[in-house]
Amino acid sequence: MLARTRAIAKKEFKQLWRDKRMLFVLIFFPTFLLAMFGYAVNFDVRNIQLAIYDSDKSDVSRDFISNLSNSTYFEFVEYLNNDDDVRRALNDKDAQVVMVIPEDFSEKLFRGEETAKIQFLVDGVDGNTANIISNYVNAATLAYNSKLQKDFFAQMGITREPPVLLEPLFWFNPNLETTKFLIPGLIVMILIVTAVVAVSISLVREKERGTIEQINVSSLSTAELLIGKSLPYILLALVDALFILVLGYILFDVTIEGSILLFFAATLVFILAATSQGIFLSVVADSQQVAFTVAILTTLLPSLMLSGFIFPIESMPGIIQVVTNITPAKFFVNILRAIMLRGVGIEAIWTQLVYMSIFILLFLGFASVIHKKKLSAA
Amino acid sequence: MKTILTIVRKEFLQLKRDPKMFGIILIAPILQLIILGYAANFDVEVVHTAIYDQDKTVTSREYIDNFKSVSYFHLDYDVNSYKEVVDLIDKGKVILGVVIPKDFEKKITRKETVRVQAVFDGSDGNSATISAGYVGGVTATFSQNILLEQKDKSGMQLKIGTIAPETRVWYNPELKTRVFMVPGIVGLLLMLITVILTSLAIVKEKEIGTLEQLMVTPIKSKQLIVGKLIPFAILSFVSEIIILTAMRVVFDIEVRGSYAFLFFSTFVYILSTLGLGMFVSTVSKTQQQAFMLAMFVVMLPMIYLSGFAFPIENMPKLLQYITYLIPLRYFMVIIRGIILKGIGFVDLWQELLAMLTIGLGILYLSSLRFQKRLK
Numbered sequence A: 001m002l003a004r005t006r007a008i009a010k011k012e013f014k015q016l017w018r019d020k021r022m023l024f025v026l027i028f029f030p031t032f033l034l035a036m037f038g039y040a041v042n043f044d045v046r047n048i049q050l051a052i053y054d055s056d057k058s059d060v061s062r063d064f065i066s067n068l069s070n071s072t073y074f075e076f077v078e079y080l081n082n083d084d085d086v087r088r089a090l091n092d093k094d095a096q097v098v099m100v101i102p103e104d105f106s107e108k109l110f111r112g113e114e115t116a117k118i119q120f121l122v123d124g125v126d127g128n129t130a131n132i133i134s135n136y137v138n139a140a141t142l143a144y145n146s147k148l149q150k151d152f153f154a155q156m157g158i159t160r161e162p163p164v165l166l167e168p169l170f171w172f173n174p175n176l177e178t179t180k181f182l183i184p185g186l187i188v189m190i191l192i193v194t195a196v197v198a199v200s201i202s203l204v205r206e207k208e209r210g211t212i213e214q215i216n217v218s219s220l221s222t223a224e225l226l227i228g229k230s231l232p233y234i235l236l237a238l239v240d241a242l243f244i245l246v247l248g249y250i251l252f253d254v255t256i257e258g259s260i261l262l263f264f265a266a267t268l269v270f271i272l273a274a275t276s277q278g279i280f281l282s283v284v285a286d287s288q289q290v291a292f293t294v295a296i297l298t299t300l301l302p303s304l305m306l307s308g309f310i311f312p313i314e315s316m317p318g319i320i321q322v323v324t325n326i327t328p329a330k331f332f333v334n335i336l337r338a339i340m341l342r343g344v345g346i347e348a349i350w351t352q353l354v355y356m357s358i359f360i361l362l363f364l365g366f367a368s369v370i371h372k373k374k375l376s377a378a
Numbered sequence B: 001m002k003t004i005l006t007i008v009r010k011e012f013l014q015l016k017r018d019p020k021m022f023g024i025i026l027i028a029p030i031l032q033l034i035i036l037g038y039a040a041n042f043d044v045e046v047v048h049t050a051i052y053d054q055d056k057t058v059t060s061r062e063y064i065d066n067f068k069s070v071s072y073f074h075l076d077y078d079v080n081s082y083k084e085v086v087d088l089i090d091k092g093k094v095i096l097g098v099v100i101p102k103d104f105e106k107k108i109t110r111k112e113t114v115r116v117q118a119v120f121d122g123s124d125g126n127s128a129t130i131s132a133g134y135v136g137g138v139t140a141t142f143s144q145n146i147l148l149e150q151k152d153k154s155g156m157q158l159k160i161g162t163i164a165p166e167t168r169v170w171y172n173p174e175l176k177t178r179v180f181m182v183p184g185i186v187g188l189l190l191m192l193i194t195v196i197l198t199s200l201a202i203v204k205e206k207e208i209g210t211l212e213q214l215m216v217t218p219i220k221s222k223q224l225i226v227g228k229l230i231p232f233a234i235l236s237f238v239s240e241i242i243i244l245t246a247m248r249v250v251f252d253i254e255v256r257g258s259y260a261f262l263f264f265s266t267f268v269y270i271l272s273t274l275g276l277g278m279f280v281s282t283v284s285k286t287q288q289q290a291f292m293l294a295m296f297v298v299m300l301p302m303i304y305l306s307g308f309a310f311p312i313e314n315m316p317k318l319l320q321y322i323t324y325l326i327p328l329r330y331f332m333v334i335i336r337g338i339i340l341k342g343i344g345f346v347d348l349w350q351e352l353l354a355m356l357t358i359g360l361g362i363l364y365l366s367s368l369r370f371q372k373r374l375k
Helices: A002-018 A020-040 A059-069 A083-091 A105-111 A127-155 A178-209 A211-217 A222-252 A260-284 A288-305 A318-326 A328-342 A346-377 B002-017 B019-039 B058-068 B082-090 B104-109 B125-154 B177-199 B203-208 B210-216 B221-251 B259-283 B287-305 B317-323 B327-341 B345-374
Strands: A048-054 A074-079 A097-101 A115-123 A164-171 B047-053 B073-079 B096-100 B114-121 B162-170
Touching (some): A020 A178, A020 A222, A020 B287, A059 A074, A059 A097, A059 A105, A059 A127, A105 A115, A115 A127, A127 B125, A178 A288, A178 A328, A178 B125, A222 A346, A288 A328, A288 B019, A288 B177, A288 B287, A318 B019, A328 B082, B002 B019, B047 B058, B047 B082, B058 B073, B058 B096, B058 B104, B177 B259, B177 B327, B221 B259, B259 B327, B259 B345, B287 B327, B327 B345
Parallel strands (some): A048 A074, A048 A097, A115 B162, A164 B114, B047 B073, B047 B096
Antiparallel strands (some): A097 A115
16 A cells, blocks of 8 residues: 555656646745745834814914824825815825814814814725725824823813723733734635645546556556655645745744744644645546646635635624634644744644544545546446 | 638637536626625624633622623633633634633722733734724723723713724725725736636647647637637636625625726726736646646736735735736725726726726737747
8 A cells, every 4th residue: 555655656756747837836835925025014103194174273283283293103295274275185096195174173172171173084996005094093092092191181280190090011022913813824724725725636647548447447446656756746735834944934934933843743734734625625626627626726815715814704794704714724724823922732632633633534525425426327 | 701700609619519618607796706705804893702801799790791892802711720711712612711810809899900911812913903992882882981980980080082983994895805805806816717728728729639720721820719718708708707796795785986997997907817818828838737727827826916905005015026016906996996996987097097007918928939839
């Protein structure tokens, strides 16, 4: 059994070796893409273009304005003088946010115990950025409010801090760099797409060329064939993972807080899951085109959007939360974030490992059943 | 012209013979649009929280009640040690732990400042940032109310109000991620289908060996490429109509601009993605190579460098220049502009022109590349 598996693996290796262009693409492209996209995945919004329409023109409104435009988040663009200007600034994308201070702002504020409203008009075409801008604006106003109060109390001769102060601590990623938590997701996506597509095509190719018939009439069992065929790709994916890791460390300072051994063990399980998915597709599909199409449609966007990589799963509708389980990427994103950022051990991630193993069993089980059916039908 | 028509007919016959492919191309995108459209949501609506209340007094409970009144916070765990907080965060059960110190009430009545710790799981930085905003809001309100109460008791006149920010989001007033993400998904799906279809167009014939037969016929390379493209263009257009209809029906996304212009610009976009697929097909030697190129050089960059999820302004300059080569970058601006802002040709002609240039340019390159190989 072992000898025959090895023979198949050797043959597959030789085939890969002969197509140098392909080998090069499979080894270096994932790494190269990580390097490139690592710079692209970034949610931090800086230098928000801020325009201001101040109809109050009081000391306090000016103080608030200077407070806001001095922060690193905002970049003051221009003063506006009427409503038409405001509309134009947003329509022409001159400003991402316009602050409108009403005429009675300072009057209301100092009359006491009233809320003085300030309007912020945010360009909502890129909703995520708009969301982040609203957050900044709220935080800035909160901070200014407590400063105002402090000043006021100081004037009355009472110096006191606010009664309750919040001390936010961001564990595992103290500076909240988005790149740090997005890179694990990027690794997962690149690995799953590469593995599923490469494996499914390599198997279907034999079918399309007719060489599978020769293999079928040989004494090779299905298991030997599948293991032998996918072994080279599994190794290749592990090499990719290693490269990606090294590069991630060099370029983006992404380190593994937990155990490296656990990282590779988990990666192996994930790659096995992805490979099983590839094998399953290759059994179902009859042509490389169909295999590729299904592989792309089931890995590319799902691993991006359903894995929790960029969209929080907890906030999705219930049914969609259930649907997210169709991709092993979801579990691997959890695992990578846990090992790489939180540095936790197996006790915190074993459930995720079990889920990924279920994928392997399911995909391989279905694949062998369908394969047998097809064989007996032929 | 007649030659082209013959090729078109041949391609259609071939497509008909592969019903699996046909079904996948027409049905899978709708399924994906629906699932992904609902999944695409940046808003953090659920914050799993653990509370470690060391004080256990009326005041601390009042503070906790303030969290309960915000629907985002799910106070799942009431723990009794710091270790439990650490454990819950490590295991990913909660992303926020609020630690209230023992002297919470005492310090407040003594008019001292008490520090409350909010521990976030920063490994999902986006959710952490957004929930930090929520916690800050709750705490500031609580703090303010205490001040006001104490002031009332002392009989002092507080002559200062608070500033309330009133945020209005233009073009997308409910700030639904869906409204601007779904058009992006439409762009991605159309790209996937067109590239999958065309990336094989030439290389498949090459691999099967039928390309040689075609080469000995008097068909010109341009005719072959155009003939191959027409069926794919028609199929993509059908798929475009289906996807855009699904967007309208399923997600109830209102198109403020003109439908005609939306279809027209989508067609120009498809032309550029068809061109990219065709180019991949002419440079590849085997189908396998074509797939890998299509995936690594076309599909993944389209996702990451188009501004679909990650803002282009945040990228390093060099990467920003590369994004100019990505047709989806322009299409994203166009489709969001038409749907959300209701703008049209006058405001979007530059993007349209850029897409058209890329499309025609890449198609020209493919036919050039193809000719070279014929000789």
